[in-house]
Amino acid sequence: xxxxxxxxxxxxxxxxxxxxxxxxxxxxxxxxxxxxxxxxxxxxxxxxxxxxxxxxxxxxxxxxxxxxxxxxxxxxxxxxxxxxxxxxxxxxxxxxxxxxxxxxxxxxxxxxxxxxxxxxxxxxxxxxxxxxxxxxxxxxxxxxxxxxxxxxxxxxxxxxxxxxxxxxxxxxxxxxxxxxxxxxxxxxxxxxxxxxxxxxxxxxxxxxxxxxxxxxxxxxxxxxxxxxxxxxxxxxxxxxxxxxxxxxxxxxxxxxxxxxxxxxxxxxxxxxxxxxxxxxxxxxxxxxxxxxxxxxxxxxxxxxxxxxxxxxxxxxxxxxxxxxxxxxxxxxxxxxxxxxxx
Amino acid sequence: xxxxxxxxxxxxxxxxxxxxxxxxxxxxxxxxxxxxxxxxxxxxxxxxxxxxxxxxxxxxxxxxxxxxxxxxxxxxxxxxxxxxxxxxxxxxxxxxxxxxxxxxxxxxxxxxxxxxxxxxxxxxxxxxxxxxxxxxxxxxxxxxxxxxxxxxxxxxxxxxxxxxxxxxxxxxxxxxxxxxxxxxxxxxxxxxxxxxxxxxxxxxxxxxxxxxxxxxxxxxxxxxxxxx
Numbered sequence: 001x002x003x004x005x006x007x008x009x010x011x012x013x014x015x016x017x018x019x020x021x022x023x024x025x026x027x028x029x030x031x032x033x034x035x036x037x038x039x040x041x042x043x044x045x046x047x048x049x050x051x052x053x054x055x056x057x058x059x060x061x062x063x064x065x066x067x068x069x070x071x072x073x074x075x076x077x078x079x080x081x082x083x084x085x086x087x088x089x090x091x092x093x094x095x096x097x098x099x100x101x102x103x104x105x106x107x108x109x110x111x112x113x114x115x116x117x118x119x120x121x122x123x124x125x126x127x128x129x130x131x132x133x134x135x136x137x138x139x140x141x142x143x144x145x146x147x148x149x150x151x152x153x154x155x156x157x158x159x160x161x162x163x164x165x166x167x168x169x170x171x172x173x174x175x176x177x178x179x180x181x182x183x184x185x186x187x188x189x190x191x192x193x194x195x196x197x198x199x200x201x202x203x204x205x206x207x208x209x210x211x212x213x214x215x216x217x218x219x220x221x222x223x224x225x226x227x228x229x230x231x232x233x234x235x236x237x238x239x240x241x242x243x244x245x246x247x248x249x250x251x252x253x254x255x256x257x258x259x260x261x262x263x264x265x266x267x268x269x270x271x272x273x274x275x276x277x278x279x280x281x282x283x284x285x286x287x288x289x290x291x292x293x294x295x296x297x298x299x300x301x302x303x304x305x306x307x308x309x310x311x312x313x314x315x316x317x318x319x320x321x322x323x324x325x326x327x328x329x330x331x332x333x334x335x336x337x338x339x340x341x342x
Numbered sequence: 343x344x345x346x347x348x349x350x351x352x353x354x355x356x357x358x359x360x361x362x363x364x365x366x367x368x369x370x371x372x373x374x375x376x377x378x379x380x381x382x383x384x385x386x387x388x389x390x391x392x393x394x395x396x397x398x399x400x401x402x403x404x405x406x407x408x409x410x411x412x413x414x415x416x417x418x419x420x421x422x423x424x425x426x427x428x429x430x431x432x433x434x435x436x437x438x439x440x441x442x443x444x445x446x447x448x449x450x451x452x453x454x455x456x457x458x459x460x461x462x463x464x465x466x467x468x469x470x471x472x473x474x475x476x477x478x479x480x481x482x483x484x485x486x487x488x489x490x491x492x493x494x495x496x497x498x499x500x501x502x503x504x505x506x507x508x509x510x511x512x513x514x515x516x517x518x519x520x521x522x523x524x525x526x527x528x529x530x531x532x533x534x535x536x537x538x539x540x541x542x543x544x545x546x547x548x549x550x551x552x553x554x555x556x557x558x559x560x561x562x563x564x565x566x567x568x569x570x
Contacts, residue, residue, distance in 0.1 A: 053469055055468070080468070080473075081468040081469055082468045082471045082472055082473045082476075082477075083473075086469065087469055088466075090465075094460070094465070095466075096463060096466070096467075096481060097485070098484045107467075107470060107472075107480070108470045111472060111476075113471075153470070154469075154470075163469075
């Protein structure tokens with residue numbers, strides 16, 4: 001972890017007790033960059049964010065930002081949430097119902113310390129696409145609009161670190177994709193370090209420079225997205241139908257803007273395998289490679305490990321397919337992927 | 343429509359109930375916040391003290407006020423010597439007695455408003471750099487505002503009818519402490535006072551209905567505000 005500079009968040013030997021639930025572990029979220037907190041529901045992702053924001057009191061551990069100690073249970077140091085300079089976007093938006101949209105934004109701007117560069121509210125409103133909503137009471141916003149206003153409010157408060165607790169959880173399909181893309185763009189343009197909670201692998205891959213993986217309250221892996229997502233521990237956190245590999249952005253032919261993030265997740269279920277070079281296919285990605293390994297799953301399906309130029313790719317096929325193609329380890333194969341399947 | 347005497351009685355009532363609410367509102371807001379939102383030790387004791395006026399006979403409350411705030415009472419003597427303030431048998435005393443009697447009602451409605459407010463909004467304010475007082479003044483209080491007003495109006499309407507504690511502590515001085523219920527009681531004591539008692543009763547009834555209607559309107563506003 002020494003590759004990271006002094007800037008950023010550092011959490012050491014954290015222990016948080018909530019009834020029978022216990023959250024524990026250490027991680028770093030380097031700045032700048034987006035760190036995704038990933039794990040199944042109930043793993044403790046939101047609790048982790050709440051501890052960092054100062055909304056929960058840990059039983060032990062140290063939380064630092066740069067050189068500054070925000071919390072050290074052993075020495076009794078504790079900065080309250082309002083003095084941490086850490087912003088947060090909650091899952092349920094938490095807009096102030098007695099204020100309009102612009103009232104909510106002003107609330108944040110007024111409390112931004114004078115020594116900070118005042119954020120350009122209208123530029124952020126434009127970027128988050130809420131300029132037309134400014135005079136609206138928050139009671140008359142849709143779910144997606146509420147999420148965007150909550151994001152804008154957090155951005156105009158100009159925190160040194162922004163925590164996002166699945167702000168797109170309530171959105172589905174296209175709306176969620178566009179929110180995630182927008183978030184990635186903003187992280188890049190505003191150069192604001194973010195800690196983003198999600199349980200959806202596609203969102204995690206699109207946003208993450210770094211990953212903190214959580215299971216049953218334990219931080220089981222933390223590091224660069226490339227490293228952590230390639231590890232077996234990470235694979236264990238996924239649903240069976242989500243098993244796959246992370247490809248860096250640009251690996252797929254004709255990749256369009258919704259996938260212009262940090263990477264894409266290629267599910268094993270979305271990869272076809274050919275024993276001979278296929279021709280005349282509509283699929284835009286045909287990658288020659290070698291069959292590097294086979295693993296039979298409990299239900300009889302076989303996961304093939306394919307060593308291709310773009311990296312290792314997984315393909316889940318039936319046992320019958322393996323028999324018919326007479327597949328053997330080390331033989332040449334072609335992996336076939338539709339761009340839109342990703 | 344109303345006689346000069348009736349106007350005086352109504353004016354005395356409105357002024358005493360109004361002062362009672364103005365005086366007790368800040369304290370009621372503080373008590374409601376402690377009871378509804380804080381984790382301070384001794385909350386149950388405070389809760390019991392706040393609700394005492396509901397369960398004690400009003401006359402006893404008036405008597406206790408006399409013992410404490412009367413000229414020879416512990417606080418009353420000090421107020422008299424230090425500031426020359428006398429409460430017993432004055433309009434200010436009537437307002438104090440009314441304030442004590444309506445205090446539980448006021449605290450209950452304000453506490454409900456504080457409890458109804460989403461604690462998540464206070465967390466949202468905290469991560470936007472609002473300190474505890476700032477959060478209270480900029481989020482909790484404005485959100486509870488309509489409900490506080492509704493509680494104040496209800497307590498005001500109830501205060502107009504306060505009898506036992508007022509008569510015990512402030513007596514029944516026309517033009518000074520004689521409120522509507524006291525005047526009705528006085529009228530009932532006179533052989534030919536039945537007509538006046540009816541008229542005063544009608545005034546009382548009208549004012550109470552206006553108060554309740556206003557409180558209901560404010561409550562609806564409060565609910566809309568929380569629905570956000």
